[in-house]
Amino acid sequence: MKQILGIFALAALSTAATAQDRETSTTMKAYAAGYKAAFTCSATFNGGKTPEMIAAQELTGIYQGFRAPMAELPDAVIDHKNKRVSVKFNDGLPPRISQWREGLGCTQLPVGADFADAQYLPAVDITRPNTSDSQPWKKLDTGSSALKAKLKSMMADPYYGKDALTTALLVATPEELLAEEYIEGYTPKTSQRTWSVAKSIAASVIGAAVEDGMIDVSKPANITEWQSPIDPRKNITLENLLHMASGIDSNRAGNRTDRLYAGGGRMSDSATEHSLDVKPGTRFKYANNDTLLAVRALKNSFESTKAYNEYPFTALLNKLGMNDTVLETDWEGNFVLSSQVWTTSRDMARLGILHLQDGVWKGERILPEGWVDYIATAKGPQPGPRRDGTPTMGYGAQWWLYDKDFDGIPNDAYAARGNRGQYLVVVPSRNLVLIRRGHDPAGGEGFKLDLFVRDVLKLVK
Numbered sequence: 001m002k003q004i005l006g007i008f009a010l011a012a013l014s015t016a017a018t019a020q021d022r023e024t025s026t027t028m029k030a031y032a033a034g035y036k037a038a039f040t041c042s043a044t045f046n047g048g049k050t051p052e053m054i055a056a057q058e059l060t061g062i063y064q065g066f067r068a069p070m071a072e073l074p075d076a077v078i079d080h081k082n083k084r085v086s087v088k089f090n091d092g093l094p095p096r097i098s099q100w101r102e103g104l105g106c107t108q109l110p111v112g113a114d115f116a117d118a119q120y121l122p123a124v125d126i127t128r129p130n131t132s133d134s135q136p137w138k139k140l141d142t143g144s145s146a147l148k149a150k151l152k153s154m155m156a157d158p159y160y161g162k163d164a165l166t167t168a169l170l171v172a173t174p175e176e177l178l179a180e181e182y183i184e185g186y187t188p189k190t191s192q193r194t195w196s197v198a199k200s201i202a203a204s205v206i207g208a209a210v211e212d213g214m215i216d217v218s219k220p221a222n223i224t225e226w227q228s229p230i231d232p233r234k235n236i237t238l239e240n241l242l243h244m245a246s247g248i249d250s251n252r253a254g255n256r257t258d259r260l261y262a263g264g265g266r267m268s269d270s271a272t273e274h275s276l277d278v279k280p281g282t283r284f285k286y287a288n289n290d291t292l293l294a295v296r297a298l299k300n301s302f303e304s305t306k307a308y309n310e311y312p313f314t315a316l317l318n319k320l321g322m323n324d325t326v327l328e329t330d331w332e333g334n335f336v337l338s339s340q341v342w343t344t345s346r347d348m349a350r351l352g353i354l355h356l357q358d359g360v361w362k363g364e365r366i367l368p369e370g371w372v373d374y375i376a377t378a379k380g381p382q383p384g385p386r387r388d389g390t391p392t393m394g395y396g397a398q399w400w401l402y403d404k405d406f407d408g409i410p411n412d413a414y415a416a417r418g419n420r421g422q423y424l425v426v427v428p429s430r431n432l433v434l435i436r437r438g439h440d441p442a443g444g445e446g447f448k449l450d451l452f453v454r455d456v457l458k459l460v461k
Helices: 004-022 025-045 051-058 064-071 115-120 145-154 197-211 238-242 288-299 305-320 345-356 371-375 449-459
Strands: 077-079 084-087 096-101 105-108 166-172 176-182 341-343 414-418 422-427 432-438
Touching (some): 025 051, 025 064, 025 077, 025 084, 145 166, 166 345, 197 238, 197 288, 197 305, 197 345, 197 371, 197 414, 197 422, 238 288, 288 305, 345 422, 345 432
Antiparallel strands (some): 077 084, 084 096, 096 105, 166 176, 166 432, 414 422
């Protein structure tokens, strides 16, 4: 599986038509307005981006099914005072609204909700630690001149993907940040949406909860909606969900959850309602819902939504100094940790370094002993073979694995991978973390991550 992005692109193309077949044109317009409001809100208040940057990057190259209705919409209205964005789409309904909150970023209100309804969104009390953005590195910019020159050239080299739009590259060890490169207008403090890199962040939050004795991945996932004695889904384990082996029916691609991502729906409106398709633990199917359900099971370990919403910060992010990371929720307070995280390249690198250090940070064990091996080991059903005969990446627990013959890439390497070219690669045998961020268009030739990894490894001794 040389390019997961290729799967995302094909999925977007193949499911756009089916999505439009299922939804009316009015609904698709509401989705497009929600998408525009959500991405404009997050990019403005999480990422500090200008309307021009948002139009060129966040709202260009999107899923095919959203492009036509998006083109019919008026400009988003950005309310800086109240930190919200609205997009009008229907004369008979309020605009689609996305509201920003401290720590939790932007949340779409449901279709038909008005501005006053934002007062009912969950809130948190989060104090970010006063740590330097250079931490944990003792030295910055210590890579060779050849490495720095290579990263600079990679930013726009079509050899690494003729349609790729790279915004950031970073290479680091736990001790030194060797090199980083950013597109014009971006800095180390510029935040981007992680897309499915969020799934690996979700696994880390769950790992912290395992270390804290709150949950056991071998036990059935605690999903309220499944607890009827007659419901076989109550036997699906948290491990089944982490391995993308729940057996639950999802849409054909599994990675499209438009009602949640763009329609202002709740996680519980969609992910919990699907029935079993096959026996749990017998099929690999990459699906947003499996991640969403795993995190929903964690929520049920807390006495309140507020305590749940604060936990990832106190148990993981604050300890690592991931001060520029925002985990967004639906309007009920469910984390959308299948995709909706905004973070910087340095914060992503910090997560990778935690894994290089076997889950220990500054002498404190954050992830359980053996957890890093657990998430980086193929277990249970695996992705099927590719038609072109190229190697297929393995899958651990919400991380992709270079566990086969990928020429020039060590077999112990593993990666968090997200739509539009978001990548975090951990290479334990080389004590390295590699980051690539971008805005690759759906349907185009995206960034060729394997080439990037190979070429960087050649330049780092």
